[in-house]
Amino acid sequence: MIAFIDEHRDVYGIEPICRLLPIAPSTYYRHAGRRSDPEQWPARAHRDIELNALIRAVWDENFGVYGVRKVWRQLLRDGVKVARCTVARLMKVMGLEGVRRGRRIKTTQRDDAVPCPLDRVKRQFRAERPNALWVADFTYCWTWSGFVYVAFVTDVFARRIVGWRVSASMRTDFVLDALNQALHDRQPPPGLIHHSDHGSQGGFNRSSQHL
Numbered sequence: 359m360i361a362f363i364d365e366h367r368d369v370y371g372i373e374p375i376c377r378l379l380p381i382a383p384s385t386y387y388r389h390a391g392r393r394s395d396p397e398q399w400p401a402r403a404h405r406d407i408e409l410n411a412l413i414r415a416v417w418d419e420n421f422g423v424y425g426v427r428k429v430w431r432q433l434l435r436d437g438v439k440v441a442r443c444t445v446a447r448l449m450k451v452m453g454l455e456g457v458r459r460g461r462r463i464k465t466t467q468r469d470d471a472v473p474c475p476l477d478r479v480k481r482q483f484r485a486e487r488p489n490a491l492w493v494a495d496f497t498y499c500w501t502w503s504g505f506v507y508v509a510f511v512t513d514v515f516a517r518r519i520v521g522w523r524v525s526a527s528m529r530t531d532f533v534l535d536a537l538n539q540a541l542h543d544r545q546p547p548p549g550l551i552h553h554s555d556h557g558s559q560g561g562f563n564r565s566s567q568h569l
Contacts, residue, residue, distance in 0.1 A: 360386060362375075363379075491515070494553070
């Protein structure tokens, strides 16, 4: 609203605009005064300016690898009393972030050159009975031994995982193993629809054709 008043004040005047907007003229004048006179800034704004300099110094001294937690702890060691959420807020505003360990995992890599089975679901993930519609996906999780991948098949009607497998790599076989487990355990009747994404490296296209 302040920006809107600034843009139209010369044409309509401040008070007429404020009568139509949910803002008092005194509020606008107070904000305008703070912009021209830093002495009128609230205490939090002055504190943020001081913290911005301290946070930037800690981040630069550590080669830009420190994240929120490490910057916050370093400030505490330096005798700066500040909340972690405040450090997180200011680092976000300044565009500062730490370096994350490990490699980034991307589970779905679409390949338009690979033939894709027909989409028989059309984003309507509802079923009137068990074993009418299964959906499949796979993700990754961290363990003491490293990342592992988990493939799972879910019955849409029951909202229950009916088949799953764990693997150390994104290979097609472990996706098919999850599907085969579900087929063996559930013995679905003819007409079952199996839906998955277009992740070519995960083998979901192949698993749909396999079914």
